Amino acid sequence: MNDVASGGADISRIILEASGETLGAALLVFGRDDTITFASTSILQFFPVPAGMLVPGTRLRDFLGAVYDTGVRPGTLPESSRHRPNREDWIAEQMALHWRERYENVERAGRTRWLSLRQRRLSSGIGLLAVSDVSEQKKRDEQARTDLQRIALTEEILNAQPNPICVKDRNLHYIAVNKAFSAIHDLAPDAMLGRSASDLVETELAEHFERSDRHVLETGTPYSEAEHIVRADGSDLWVVTRKYRVGLPDRHFVVTCMNDVTDIAVWYGGSEKGGDTGLQIRDYSIFTPAQNFYDPFRSLDMQQLASAGSKIGMLPARGLRVLLATADREMEERFVARLRGSGLDACAVRNGEELDAFALAAEARGLEIDLLLLDAAFPEKHGVLASWRACTWVEVSSDTDATILLAEIFGVCARGARSPLLQSEWGIALDRDQVSATNAPAVEVLVAEDNQVNQFVFAQILEGLGISHRIAADGREAVDLWHELQPALVLMDVAMPVMNGFEAAIAIRQAEKRAGRRTPIVAVTAQALDIDLERCRTSGMDDHIMKPVSPDMIEMLLRKYLPAGETRVSGSGRSGSQ
Structure with a gap:
């Protein structure tokens, strides 16, 4: 009889194990007295309790207590949560669930694991519990739910x-x-x-x-x-x-x-x-100015500047001897440092006595002063002009911009004559009748640009190409210089103070109607927006280029708008006087 009973129990255990594997679940069977009568060995995969807790006869309460102690307990918050039931409360809650006729739920067990619990209490009082891991399915369900929410949000956005x-x-x-x-x-x-x-x-x-x-x-x-x-x-x-x-x-x-x-x-x-x-x-008038994120300094192409710099290195201004006569120590420090940093041999004197001594010392050593920068507030100014008649000079003041001054100095050297800023005390003036007869412009290129960095870049490139030029700091100055200098080409920045490039171009075109001639005007823009290009066209401009400018851009414009016969290149057969 014992052998028969033992064999029947083994068959039942084998059937239950096979059923659990077929269903993909671990089975736990307990009697009406709440003691375990059967437990699949796979239960340990879900609840790492001591193996002795799965033997028949173990009280269900003791098994649940061991489960609580492992920390992997269904129906509770993760271990990191501060709100967890105590041991006895959790066991009592689980015992109550086991006496329900039917209970099914998916519950978290630990941080990332989800278990499916399906429990039945038969009329005989025997209870069955099937446990399976549904973590992957839970993840897929969560992802599907998230995807549906994302789709719904996307549809809402698109429909709006x-x-x-x-x-x-x-x-x-x-x-x-x-x-x-x-x-x-x-x-x-x-x-x-x-x-x-x-x-x-x-x-x-x-x-x-x-x-x-x-x-x-x-x-x-x-x-x-x-x-x-x-x-x-x-x-x-x-x-x-x-x-x-x-x-x-x-x-x-x-x-x-x-x-x-x-x-x-x-x-x-x-x-x-x-x-x-x-x-x-x-x-176009319906558009109002918005934010401009263009920074010309950050947008400078260093390779282009290096190319321009290589041409500047060949300028005769390199090593030019420049003497500054000023009693203003601040002006002295500012100008001399800037000139030396640009490759010029510069120094300063502070009064007429020092100037005379400097001249005698230079003559004794056989040195020539190429350019004299004379402070407008220099006390002995008129005496200096009389005694330094043979030297080219430029008048400066405390508010003279060093970048523009440097461009003027390069211009003096490139032309082999006095700067357009030179005063009339020398008694030298242009023969206006002769200029009108030859119809030659005073400068090849007029640049209208308010940004000092861009002014210097234009000056470097134009001087490197041997092109005479002047720089205007705003649109109003550009119009005035156009009247005065009659340039062969105007490079017009469209965004400037006082008068912008569009307004300046319109003013020049209106003046040309009375004069009966036309000067090519090329817009210099920060970005090629349709609205800007249309305004360039309607204001009378002939072309446009974008910042940052490069020597190639300028050469292309010179070939296009300045015929070879009208372009006056420094050092190529030009006379020493204007």
Whole structure:
């Protein structure tokens, strides 16, 4: 009898173990007296209790206490939580659950593990508990829930956009559209999903759409086109359509976004000059100035500056002997340091006595002073002019900008004559009649630029190319210098104080109508926005270049706008007088 009973118990245990493995769960069977009658060995995979707690006859309460002690207990908060039930309360709660007729739940066990608990209490009083690990399923469910939330949020954002947007799969079927896109066809968004363009528009137009769609899908190259659309209700829609490829390899999609410009644009079918058909801005005045993030100093191309610097290194201004006559110690320190830093041999004297002594010492050593910088407030100014008649000089003051002064010094050296800033005390003046007869400009290039860094860059490049020039710090000064110097070319920064480049160009063009001649004006812009380029055209400018400027840019403009016969290059057969 014992052998039969033992054999029957083994068969029952084997069947229960096999059933648990088939169901992918660990089984725990307990009697009406709440003692364990059977426990799968796989229970230890979920609850690392001592193996002795799984033998038949162990009280369910003791097993639950051992589970609590492991820290892996279903139905409680993670170990890091400060709000956890105490041991007796948790055991009492679990005992109550085990006496329910039916109990099913997915509960956290530890930090990252989730267990499925399914419990039954039979009419005989025997209880069954099946435990399985559903952590991966839980993760998938959480991810699916997150994805659904993300999709819902994305749809909400897309539907809030005023611009029509749609997404097509590799078969060019719509898989997502926003309300603005579906409104074009007067259809509900759901009614468009799964359909293609040929289901919605004429065959020829659908083929046009799908050609660009396939090109984007195959190459990944964005596509852009200005389009005129007639909505289903007959109203016009002017858009700039852009298409992009998104997604992973073998799972690419085409996203089409139509930027609605109906309120600000008009469609032109070609200009009188034979221009192409296109979408143009109707009224630029509707745009108000916004933030400008362009920093010309940060945008300087150091390679371009190095190239310009190599040309400056060949200038005769290198090693030029410059003497500063000033009683202002601050001016002395500022100018002498700047001139020496630019490769000039510079020093200073503070009064007429020091100046005479310096002249005698230089003559004794056979040294010549190439340029005299004379402070306008120098006490012996007129006596200096009389005794230094043979030397080129430039008058300076305490508010003279060192960068502009340096450009003037380079100009003096490059031209082999006095700077345009030289005063008339020398008794030397231009023969105005002769200038008019030859119609030669006083300088080749007039630069209108308010930024000191850019002023210096222009000066370096133009001097390196041997081009005479002057620099104006604002639009008003540019107009005045244009009247005075009659330059062959104007480089006009569009953003300047007092009078901007557009206004200065208009003023020059109005003056030219009375004079009967025309000077090429090239805009210098920080960015090539359509609004800026249109204003350049309407203000009478001939061309534009973008900052940062380079020697190549300037050479290109000189070849284009200054005929070889009119360009006066330093050191190439020019006379020493103006």
